[in-house]
Amino acid sequence: xxxxxxxxxxxxxxxxxxxxxxxxxxxxxxxxxxxxxxxxxxxxxxxxxxxxxxxxxxxxxxxxxxxxxxxxxxxxxxxxxxxxxxxxxxxxxxxxxxxxxxxxxxxxxxxxxxxxxxxxxxxxxxxxxxxxxxxxxxxxxxxxxxxxxxxxxxxxxxxxxxxxxxxxxxxxxxxxxxxxxxxxxxxxxxxxxxxxxxxxxxxxxxxxxxxxxxxxxxxxxxxxxxxxxxxxxx
Amino acid sequence: xxxxxxxxxxxxxxxxxxxxxxxxxxxxxxxxxxxxxxxxxxxxxxxxxxxxxxxxxxxxxxxxxxxxxxxxxxxxxxxxxxxxxxxxxxxxxxxxxxxxxxxxxxxxxxxxxxxxxxxxxxxxxxxxxxxxxxxxxxxxxxxxxxxxxxxxxxxxxxxxxxxxxxxxxxxxxxxxxxxxxxxxxxxxxxxxxxxxxxxxxxxxxxxxxxxxxxxxxxxxxxxxxxxxxxxxxxxxxxxxxxxxxxxxxxxxxxxxxxxxxxxxxxxxxxxxx
Numbered sequence: 001x002x003x004x005x006x007x008x009x010x011x012x013x014x015x016x017x018x019x020x021x022x023x024x025x026x027x028x029x030x031x032x033x034x035x036x037x038x039x040x041x042x043x044x045x046x047x048x049x050x051x052x053x054x055x056x057x058x059x060x061x062x063x064x065x066x067x068x069x070x071x072x073x074x075x076x077x078x079x080x081x082x083x084x085x086x087x088x089x090x091x092x093x094x095x096x097x098x099x100x101x102x103x104x105x106x107x108x109x110x111x112x113x114x115x116x117x118x119x120x121x122x123x124x125x126x127x128x129x130x131x132x133x134x135x136x137x138x139x140x141x142x143x144x145x146x147x148x149x150x151x152x153x154x155x156x157x158x159x160x161x162x163x164x165x166x167x168x169x170x171x172x173x174x175x176x177x178x179x180x181x182x183x184x185x186x187x188x189x190x191x192x193x194x195x196x197x198x199x200x201x202x203x204x205x206x207x208x209x210x211x212x213x214x215x216x217x218x219x220x221x222x223x224x225x226x227x228x229x230x231x232x233x234x
Numbered sequence: 235x236x237x238x239x240x241x242x243x244x245x246x247x248x249x250x251x252x253x254x255x256x257x258x259x260x261x262x263x264x265x266x267x268x269x270x271x272x273x274x275x276x277x278x279x280x281x282x283x284x285x286x287x288x289x290x291x292x293x294x295x296x297x298x299x300x301x302x303x304x305x306x307x308x309x310x311x312x313x314x315x316x317x318x319x320x321x322x323x324x325x326x327x328x329x330x331x332x333x334x335x336x337x338x339x340x341x342x343x344x345x346x347x348x349x350x351x352x353x354x355x356x357x358x359x360x361x362x363x364x365x366x367x368x369x370x371x372x373x374x375x376x377x378x379x380x381x382x383x384x385x386x387x388x389x390x391x392x393x394x395x396x397x398x399x400x401x402x403x404x405x406x407x408x409x410x411x412x413x414x415x416x417x418x419x420x421x422x423x424x425x426x427x428x429x430x431x432x433x434x435x436x437x438x439x440x441x442x443x444x445x446x447x448x449x450x451x452x453x454x455x456x457x458x459x460x461x462x463x464x465x466x467x468x469x470x471x472x473x474x475x476x477x478x479x480x481x482x483x484x485x486x487x488x489x490x491x492x493x494x495x496x497x498x499x500x501x502x503x504x505x506x507x
Contacts, residue, residue: 050399067401085448095389096400129447
């Protein structure tokens, strides 16, 4: 089942085109990696998927509730000196469920956020101050919040940026296991490892826009160049 | 000390002060954490200008000040959103201009300094019956909206981009915050004056952040500190014959220093349970 489909999507600001003619689709259970250089339009595409940015032309069709995508922002977006604890952060993942109808969270929603903390292996941190967490713990907590918000799709923006090799590979295997359990993953990444190891499809933004399955991508000239630049040689 | 409460004007001052303290502490948490605390300061100066104009034109001070400050609040927040640095300077620009216009208006037309003094430093004991009722109603509106919207306000304050991605109309809540802040500042100006009102917004939150770790605890601590400091300051000003606004601010300063010390001890590993 196709959850999200972009046709001839052109994105930009006030007539200034950032990237044009993107075509891709996301099917249920996919693991899509969006790669590309800085300035290639990855962040703009993320905003478009979150409906925070309207395309200049083309279409982006959703087969899911638009605000049911669980979003993990780049870590630099989140103010790490904000006085809050882990439980509160994850609970706020339910905010889309309030809709326009309710003022407060229900018991089920509270349980849901705790479940997700447990899934991410950080339930014991729930009363801890968010400021005192390590980078890896912080990403797990924010991932739990994204899960709380998500019903079927997670949109992860550079989830492992700034993490050491060990912590990021742990985070990637956590994301893999979510994908194996049926969660559709859309991940923007500079890191070649998830693209190489886990992705089912790749969308590469840049001079030439390329959307293909992982194997097709890495055997194409664009994919080979990308591999080479990342320091991978066969 | 009990007998002071037999005077109607003291009762009015006490009730108004208590509610306004509570409102400003609640909103202060959102304003400080979204880095809008300077806007509070700016708005109070705009309020001064508006009060001066009301006094010169002999219209009801609230009727003129409230809409002017609300409009200024929405404009200042918009400016601040567009660019951080530009917004900051714009606040200072608007604040000092309003202050200057207010001072010149009053001294030129009225030729007296009493009003200036009252507007700058507050005149809690001069709160009339109409103003008291208005303050109570507006404060209750602020408090009830804050409590009902607490989960959404938290989401928007902590991570506006995430909140928007979850379908929360973040801009709408920012505007609401601006309007509630404007109402609170206008009410608080009668009590503490335009020079001191920002203390009521900033001190409780900053103190709470030194000692509390969750957002809810910070909010509750701020509210409690604000109410307790108001009561102590109010009683002390009566007993010592000092101006009420300044006395309340000094009690807040002491509470802040205590919180600073407690926070320092906590970081050093004392006070661990």
